[in-house]
Amino acid sequence: MSVINMTGTGAGGIDLDELTALQKDVVKGKIAGVSGFDEPVEGTLELTGNTDESDVVSGKTFYSDNPYLRKTGSLSLTGNAQIGHVLAGETFYTNNCKTKLTGTMTVNSLLSFSVAAYSGRRVLAKWQNPNQAAGKPFSGVIIRYSTGGYPGVTGGTQVYKGAGNNTAVGGWSQTYIDMPALNTTYYFSCYPYMTCSAGEKTGTALNAVAITSAVINKTFTVSGSYTIPTGYTKMDLFAVGGGAKISYSTSSGGGPPHGGAGGGYTKTVKNLAISPGQVLSVIVGAGNSNGNSGGNGGASSVTRSGSSLIVANGGTVESNGDFSNCGCNGGSGGGAGGYYDKDTTNNNVGGNGGSNGQNGQTKSKPAAKYTYWGGTGQGTSTKAWGSSTGTLYGGGGGGGGVGMAYKSHAGGTGGAGGGGAGGAGGDGLKDGYPGKSGTPNTGGGGGAGGGSDVKANGASGSGGSGIVLLKLY
Known part of the structure; x- marks a missing residue:
């Protein structure tokens, strides 16, 4: 069994078979006994991290280029987002990353929707705007139609997009729509939408039916x-x-x-x-x-x-x-x-x-x-x-x-x-x-x-x- 004798006032030595560190595990420029060598060698590990205090949350400690120098982070997370500000199902962190949160924001729902024949091919669509609610924005409505059943939010043909003639909270709004044919049964779906940094988001559709004039x-x-x-x-x-x-x-x-x-x-x-x-x-x-x-x-x-x-x-x-x-x-x-x-x-x-x-x-x-x-x-x-x-x-x-x-x-x-x-x-x-x-x-x-x-x-x-x-x- 090989033994490394260490110079000093103490007695004894290190059993080489007990060494588990490798040369690559020792910081470059430092001499140490490592597995596989009978004599102490210089390490080859180079620490190239560039993290500094501003990258780490305040109060948290870390080591960077100098493994002997422990540092304390100075990054302060001051986000004030709430779950109602983030789209439903999306996750986020705030308040120094202590808790992962899930958003609940959804498009506000319409209160009512109807369509009636007006004159000739023209029909009159009416809807009641949503009541104001936190985390439930509203920009306007999209109306789609079909002759074969209610189109929902993806089927049929889009015939209108906008806020009508009244944007008041809870107010009734309306628009006239000219359809392609007379004396025809049309099925309508109307659903709310809102625009945000993530694009356009839509809500639940309400349905109505009308027959154009003869x-x-x-x-x-x-x-x-x-x-x-x-x-x-x-x-x-x-x-x-x-x-x-x-x-x-x-x-x-x-x-x-x-x-x-x-x-x-x-x-x-x-x-x-x-x-x-x-x-x-x-x-x-x-x-x-x-x-x-x-x-x-x-x-x-x-x-x-x-x-x-x-x-x-x-x-x-x-x-x-x-x-x-x-x-x-x-x-x-x-x-x-x-x-x-x-x-x-x-x-x-x-x-x-x-x-x-x-x-x-x-x-x-x-x-x-x-x-x-x-x-x-x-x-x-x-x-x-x-x-x-x-x-x-x-x-x-x-x-x-x-x-x-x-x-x-x-x-x-x-x-x-x-x-x-x-x-x-x-x-x-x-x-x-x-x-x-x-x-x-x-x-x-x-x-x-x-x-x-x-x-x-x-x-x-x-x-x-x-x-x-x-x-x-």
Whole structure:
């Protein structure tokens, strides 16, 4: 067994087998006996720490470069964070690191949330701001929507983010939201958010459901104005002009009856762009009721800021031929008047008024080279919006029937869509029977009065007033 003899006044030695320190465990520059060496050697351990008193909490001791010099820290932790200042679930130290704390800060919760249809695509969202509470901040709300169920905080489409119109604690706030479609059920989720150094944090969602308004269909039977409401972006228009009234004779021996008056023309305009607050000026054409002289029906129209959007002219009293016995032109043509024909009773009956844009009935006797033409119709459907179904407008007036040789022959029927029927002819020494007026707000043409070979012809019926329809979507 090797023994290191130590110089000095004492006796004895160190058993090398009892040495456990290695050369690397001895500070460089110091001589010591270490395991593996028979003689004392210089250590190789270099202490390179750079900690100083300001790095260590005040009152705590440590060793740095000089292992023989114990130092006392001077670092003072004076943080004043509280658990309500730190996000829930996050940990931190304060007050000289004596205790690890866990934050409890969360976004404050809304008190209430609702959504209701307002106008068109627009809905009104309302919520009640949170009451003030420590450790529960609040910046505003985020609203999301879906058509397939409540979207929560991650689904659907975000449609609003902000504080609404009232930031008061516990106060009610609101915002208007324009949705994509009319007459649609939307599911809404509204949740609070707050912004901080860690970014944006959100709270618990409240849910509500609302159905947007339907298409607006507006009917004008008299002239007026209309202001475009909020929530609509497109408009269709349909207009029918007033029906005409045919002139008639009041003298004795009035002679052959006239043809029926033309129904009002119709027109459709679609996909007009509109904005809330725009004012439309609507004119509904009057049916002509001008005594025995008659005349054309009035035009129906819609204008916006002085600019014309649609015009539908009234029916006319211009004959479709060389004789006043012919029917008149319009949305649907008037039927021709009956004429004196001793051989064929059918020709004595007035022609029927046209329907759905068609011509009025013609009366003729080829052998005699006599033809009373029915009035010309517009050639397209007189139903609203150009549809193949629905209500007819602008029917032509029926032609008057013939009265002769003590026989009275019927007038023609009025065309479907409000046309007035023609009057029957005078029987013997009687005046012709009056024609019927067109139905109001259809633009129907007035029926012609019946003729008389001895007395006065019957009075003609007045034209029916027109109509204007609006569709907002």
